[in-house]
Amino acid sequence: xxxRLLRAAAIAASLFVAPAVAMADYPEKPIRYLLHVSPGxxxxxxxxxxxxxxxxxxxxxxxxxxxxxxxxxxxLADLASAKPDGYTIGAVTSTHIGAFNQTLKQxxxxxxxxxxxxxxxxxxxxxxxxxxxxxxxxxxxxxxxKPGSVVMAGFVRGSGGHFxxxxxxxxxxxxxKKVRWVPFDSVGxxxxxxxxxxxxxxxxxxxxxxxxxxxxxxxxIGIMSEERARQFPDVPTLKEQGFDADTSWxxxxxxxxxKGIPEPxxxxxxxxxxxxxxxxxxxxxxxxxxxxxxxxxxxxxTATAARENALTKEWMERLxxxx
Amino acid sequence: MIDGFLAGLSAFSSWxxxxxxxxxxxxxxxxxxxxxxSAGVGMALLIPFTFGLDPVVSVVMLVTLYxxxxxxxxxPAILMNTPGEPSSAITALDGYPxxxxxxxxxxxTLSILSSAVGSVISTVLLIFSVLWMxxxxxxxxxxxxxxxxxxxxxxxxTLAGHSVLRGFIALLFxxxxxTVGTDPxxxxxxxxxxxxxxxxxxxxxxxxxxxxxSEVLRMLETPGNRTTxxxxxxxxSAxxGLLKPHTGNMLRSTFxxxxxxxxxxxxxxxxxxxxxxxxxxxxxxxxxxGKGNPEGVVAAETANNACMPGALxxxxxxxxxxxxxxxxxxxxxxxxxxxxxxxxxTQHPEIPYxxxxxxxxxxxxxxxxGLFGSRMWVRLTTIPASVVTAIVAATCLLGTYSESNEIxxxxxxxxxxxxxxxxxxxxxxxxxxxxxxxxxxxMESNFRRSLVMSGxxxxxxxxxxxxxxxxxxxxxxxxxxxxQTLLGRRRRRAAAGETSVLSEExxx
Numbered sequence: 001x002x003x004r005l006l007r008a009a010a011i012a013a014s015l016f017v018a019p020a021v022a023m024a025d026y027p028e029k030p031i032r033y034l035l036h037v038s039p040g041x042x043x044x045x046x047x048x049x050x051x052x053x054x055x056x057x058x059x060x061x062x063x064x065x066x067x068x069x070x071x072x073x074x075x076l077a078d079l080a081s082a083k084p085d086g087y088t089i090g091a092v093t094s095t096h097i098g099a100f101n102q103t104l105k106q107x108x109x110x111x112x113x114x115x116x117x118x119x120x121x122x123x124x125x126x127x128x129x130x131x132x133x134x135x136x137x138x139x140x141x142x143x144x145x146k147p148g149s150v151v152m153a154g155f156v157r158g159s160g161g162h163f164x165x166x167x168x169x170x171x172x173x174x175x176x177k178k179v180r181w182v183p184f185d186s187v188g189x190x191x192x193x194x195x196x197x198x199x200x201x202x203x204x205x206x207x208x209x210x211x212x213x214x215x216x217x218x219x220x221i222g223i224m225s226e227e228r229a230r231q232f233p234d235v236p237t238l239k240e241q242g243f244d245a246d247t248s249w250x251x252x253x254x255x256x257x258x259k260g261i262p263e264p265x266x267x268x269x270x271x272x273x274x275x276x277x278x279x280x281x282x283x284x285x286x287x288x289x290x291x292x293x294x295x296x297x298x299x300x301x302t303a304t305a306a307r308e309n310a311l312t313k314e315w316m317e318r319l320x321x322x323x
Numbered sequence: 324m325i326d327g328f329l330a331g332l333s334a335f336s337s338w339x340x341x342x343x344x345x346x347x348x349x350x351x352x353x354x355x356x357x358x359x360x361s362a363g364v365g366m367a368l369l370i371p372f373t374f375g376l377d378p379v380v381s382v383v384m385l386v387t388l389y390x391x392x393x394x395x396x397x398x399p400a401i402l403m404n405t406p407g408e409p410s411s412a413i414t415a416l417d418g419y420p421x422x423x424x425x426x427x428x429x430x431x432t433l434s435i436l437s438s439a440v441g442s443v444i445s446t447v448l449l450i451f452s453v454l455w456m457x458x459x460x461x462x463x464x465x466x467x468x469x470x471x472x473x474x475x476x477x478x479x480x481t482l483a484g485h486s487v488l489r490g491f492i493a494l495l496f497x498x499x500x501x502t503v504g505t506d507p508x509x510x511x512x513x514x515x516x517x518x519x520x521x522x523x524x525x526x527x528x529x530x531x532x533x534x535x536x537s538e539v540l541r542m543l544e545t546p547g548n549r550t551t552x553x554x555x556x557x558x559x560s561a562x563x564g565l566l567k568p569h570t571g572n573m574l575r576s577t578f579x580x581x582x583x584x585x586x587x588x589x590x591x592x593x594x595x596x597x598x599x600x601x602x603x604x605x606x607x608x609x610x611x612x613g614k615g616n617p618e619g620v621v622a623a624e625t626a627n628n629a630c631m632p633g634a635l636x637x638x639x640x641x642x643x644x645x646x647x648x649x650x651x652x653x654x655x656x657x658x659x660x661x662x663x664x665x666x667x668x669t670q671h672p673e674i675p676y677x678x679x680x681x682x683x684x685x686x687x688x689x690x691x692x693g694l695f696g697s698r699m700w701v702r703l704t705t706i707p708a709s710v711v712t713a714i715v716a717a718t719c720l721l722g723t724y725s726e727s728n729e730i731x732x733x734x735x736x737x738x739x740x741x742x743x744x745x746x747x748x749x750x751x752x753x754x755x756x757x758x759x760x761x762x763x764x765x766m767e768s769n770f771r772r773s774l775v776m777s778g779x780x781x782x783x784x785x786x787x788x789x790x791x792x793x794x795x796x797x798x799x800x801x802x803x804x805x806x807q808t809l810l811g812r813r814r815r816r817a818a819a820g821e822t823s824v825l826s827e828e829x830x831x
Contacts, residue, residue: 039367039651045658048371064371069727071505073518102510103521151776156510182465182775183508185768192587192643198464199776211642211664288660321510 026086026265030061034090036075038068042207042289043253047091049285050118053276058268072099076107084260086269089115092256094160094308101312102158102321109309113261116273117254117296117304119286121205122225122247123164124235125152126218128197136222136241139179139201140172147178153190153199156183158321160251161190161203164224166315168238171245176319194218205251206231206290224249231290249311252294254301263298270297324450327668331676334379335684343376343384344681348689350384351391356399356407358531359722362392363647370655378659379677385655386635386678387685389648393591393631394438394689397624398696401430402703403715405535409527410591410627412534412757413599417612417619419538424615427701428556429565433617434624435693436566439686440573441625442632445581446682449632453640453675456585460637460645463586465772466783470793471586472766475593475758477797480804481600481609482754487804490755493746497759500524507768508775519731526760528723528732532739533753535719539712540744553704562694569621572602580626584633587645591627592761596754598626613752632682639663639675 033051037043044066051062067075075090082088092112100108125136133139133150143150154161162181169179184190187204194202195217206229212218213232220235226247228237238245255273257266274295276282286293296304315321334340354365366385373381396408401418414434421430449456463471476494483490503514504523515521556562566573576598583594602622603609612619635652637643642664644650653663661671668675703711723736743753777783785791 038364039370039654041650041654042657044370045654048374066367067728069729070518070521073521074727074729077518103505103512104518148778156505157508158510180775180778182772183510184772185507188643192461192641193464195641195643196461196464198466211662211666215665217665289657 026268027058027060029087030063031058031086032082032088033062033064034075034079034088035064035066036068036072036091036093036096037066039066043091043093046118046253046285046289046291049282050273050276053279053282054272056279057272057275071103072096073104076104079256079258080107080111082258084113084258084262086257086261086265089255089257089269092254094251096256097305097308097312098158098160100309101316109305111259112256113259113266113298114301114305115255115257115261115266115298116270117252117294117301118273118277119253119291120294121207121251121291122223122229123161123168123203123250124206124209124223124229124232125168125201125221126191126194126204126209126213127201127221128194129217129219130197131200131219133201133221134219135236136168136172136238136243139221140174143174143178148180150178150200151180151182153182153184153193153202154204155187155190156185157181157319158316159183160249161187162319163312163315164249165203166319167249168222168224168243168245171238171243191218210290229290249308250292252304252308253291254296266298327672327676328680330673331680334673334677335680337377337380339377339380340383340677343380344387344685345688347384347387347681348391348685348692351388352395352689352692354388355392355395357722358399358405358407358535358719359527359724359726361408361527361647361726362389363651364726365392366648366651366655370651370658373655374658378656378661378671379673381655381659382652382674383677383681385652386681387689389652390442390628390631390682390685391689393628394435394442394624394693396627397434397438397620398431398700400534401434401620402427402700403535403711404538405715405719406530408591408627409530409757409761410595410623410630412530412592413595413623413627413754414620415534416599416623416754417614417616420613420615421617421620422704425552425554426615427553427704428697429554429617430620431697431701432556432562432565432694433569433620435690435697436563437569437573437576437621437625438628438693439690440566441577441580441627441629442682443686444574444577445584445629445632446679448577448581449636450679453636456633456636457640459582459585460587460641460643462789463588464787465769465776466787466790467793468588468765468769469773470784470787470790470797471589472762472769474793474797474800475597475762476766477800478596478600479755479758480801481603482596482758483752485610486750489749489751493751493753493755494759497756498763500529500756501760501763501767504764507764508771517731519727519729519735523764524760525723525727525729525732525735527726528735529739529760530757531719531723532736532741533743533756535715536736536740537743537747537753539716539719540740541747542708542712545708553701556698556701559694562697565617566621569618572605572618572621573625575601575605576622576625577629580629581633583626584630584645585636587637587643588765590634590646590761591630592757594626594630595623596758596761598622613754635678639667639678641665642667 051064079090127133190202191204193199220232222238224238224245354360396411397414399405399407400411400415404415404419406412418430479490479494505521579598580594583589599622602618603612634646634649638649644653720733723732
């Protein structure tokens, strides 16, 4: 009992004292940057480029560590148990917020500090080139004329893409009887199903479908964003087509840390992120990968995460996915 | 095509590309031979080092790594019953019994030579058919994948060894295990008592447990430092001559491997299992499969190496990564600003063609290493069993951990090791369990996906032609051995009647 008390006191003391000492000359040793994905994917590539750019500003190396496994569980467990001293940070995406509400309920948005948002990716709908559907209105008409004749392929139920579709469907007055959501193991698999003509349509991102659209094997019939995508200047937004879907619902990527990082350290990290996103290498990469730079500092990012979490919760309940 | 080859060849004029080629093969040998470190993981580990490299150098290095590791998984499979790659578990079925008979050198020779033949023929097929193969890759939707998985599971009737009943028990046990994890359609968690199970039982950990650790436990039964005798290998030309009787087997297995490689989501393990089962059907001595029949080693190794160029077809021509390893390749190219897909042959012809050249040029180097190695590595078998078991156990556990960085996976490997050991006591073999672990998720997820798409209409599986053909074949494969057994019994009875008549005549 006594040792436990002592230990608790020591931890409490270190929480208050240690950061105060460390803050002045932060950072003075390498920073661990934990990813929930294996090397080679889009999130990994972006993180590595960001790490190189941030290293120049901060003066210490950012060591990227891949911690895949348990659909984010391995990364989050490591992150949550790390000291909140700014020497351990992690990648975050909208998928994490989905997981907080579904598979990883031991965490929630308040379990972590939200340091900076990096980029956004709007959702879009693609159809096979041979499909009769030419616009979002065509899709709505086809679904209304013959409920169940159109199926929408995408990632698992409860994923960001699934909610994106539900938001679009709601704006058009469609329900799950008229258009069924078919979950695939990845967004890429869903796009492949649309390529092969097995699914009428799929929800995806610009980056994932660009080569197929350029080659003429897929067609984009609408994008859920305020402005048209630079890569597809001829594709009207859903709003332009007369459907008022929430364009703030996009796939985001950012940086989080363990709960309780002192404000000055968070600010320093966020400033380094903001600067890194302006380097020519990252600007070129984001452009090439069709990512929209959407930097947010800690306070705004925390608010964004809370809002996204509330929306996720609401949709989970509405769709009966809260089991 | 000639322009493309010229572009590819000119890329090979730089020393960096040649260095990448050799480096890739050597690293691939190591990655493949280490259990737990699969081709995909090895390639992923190399990615950060390819950042500053030229796109051709990095892709050549990764592709030769992939090629060599698909082979070298056979080395520990044959020598220590420890599959270095998932697909070499099938090589171990006959390779390890061969080694126990002292034929390790012969098994290793056959494995490297048949790997080379499978890989070269398959690469040539890839060069000429890459654009047609995209049709096959895209023809597979949920209904087709379900039917393909059922077809794969029907192979149990040949894989089962001497007891069909035991084979079924093992298969059902394996299928039961695949129900653990996140539900593929609703995302509901099933039997997930640890976060490590969210994606189901970690496959590589289970495989290492079932094969290697259960063998380690079995070796503990015999005390003392038993070593197996080792038969000497003939000279080099006679060594290559060992391959002669297997021509038909290799051609069939290459074709099976290539096609299954093209279909995204199938892969080397399914290719090996299929080629092995088919060869058993064609073989004149099917009863010795699983007891050290060289045909089994040749079929499994030819198929898993033929699978790899096949997997490159949808990756290059469609940008669809069908396997973990090709997904890493797509990522590596994306870092360099090259997008595999329909436009790669016009925008970056040097990439596909330098891959072709790397596969063809890297092969002789890989074979030389392998043939030399078949004389070197066999010496492992002369090391006392007590030392070998300790090393195998340690590398297996380390490999399992490195695959996922989770200690839970190590527990899974140990658990499966004990289960595999106990099942061996009642003569239940691990191969059907592996078959179920590979295909169970594919079958379930695509079955349910098809039903969501069709609105719970079961006839969808018979309306789609590919699906209907696969299911029909599965039914035939499944029923044929039963009919054969029945007919055999009748024939035997008739034969028994005849001999009694003959003996009567003789006695007169």
